[in-house]
């Protein structure tokens with residue numbers, strides 16, 4: 001299988017304008033549970049910002065607010081000068097999401113998965129759609145997969161198709177939710193390289209929710225760590241190589257203690 005590398009593809013710069021994201025005093029409650037607590041954050045135009053944190057800490061909920069898929073209990077999210085929760089913002093900002101599971105339609109070929117958005121939004125005629133789709137597939141070295149169906153693809157190829165589908169939308173803001181989950185280290189490194197190269201070549205602002213420490217340390221301009229609904233640490237990758245905060249250190253390099261009584265409890269729960 002051919003895997004793309006930074007040097008093996010060239011992206012056409014899509015759209016000159018790119019947007020930053022401002023999160024101000026964002027709090028989100030679901031019923032009685034407070035999931036985000038007074039989040040303040042600035043993602044700069046053209047930046048790769050990696051958002052990390054333990055499971056359940058609120059990363060995906062924050063990403064959904066940026067995508068306009070959740071309404072804040074209080075506070076606000078702005079994309080450039082536009083309110084992220086205003087449905088009209090989607091007409092003004094080309095925003096694309098790369099979801100955890102790839103979210104491809106199994107009944108559609110790779111080509112039709114990519115063509116769906118421009119067809120539904122009547123962005124151009126079929127010849128224009130073909131050009132966009134083939135350009136995105138070539139950027140991700142996926143030309144040979146054009147007629148395949150998602151069930152015929154490996155996990156890494158599905159992630160690349162999901163990124164290609166996002167590119168067809170000519171995004172000015174790209175939101176990735178766990179782009180390397182369930183991938184082996186080589187494919188994870190390839191996806192990281194693709195995210196970095198796309199940003200380099202198209203200047204797209206990229207927000208990446210990830211558990212992948214090596215992805216964040218290798219490609220992020222800045223990293224934010226969210227714990228219990230709050231931004232607990234914010235900095236450049238070098239700040240996180242030898243963290244002094246014990247909670248951050250333990251999150252990034254957990255020490256596994258097999259004598260921990262929790263393991264005994266887990267064992268007993270399976271008896």
Ligand SMILES: Nc1ncnc2c1ncn2[C@@H]1O[C@H](COP(=O)(O)OP(=O)(O)OP(=O)(O)O)[C@@H](O)[C@H]1O
Pocket residue numbers: 030035053054055056057058059060061062
């Ligand atoms: N629609 C919802 N209704 C109620 N609770 C929700 C809803 N969406 C998320 N939550 C809760 O909000 C909390 C944070 O969820 P979120 O998906 O943001 O976590 P996460 O940090 O992305 O976790 P993971 O790394 O496991 O994906 C969780 O306790 C989750 O159960």
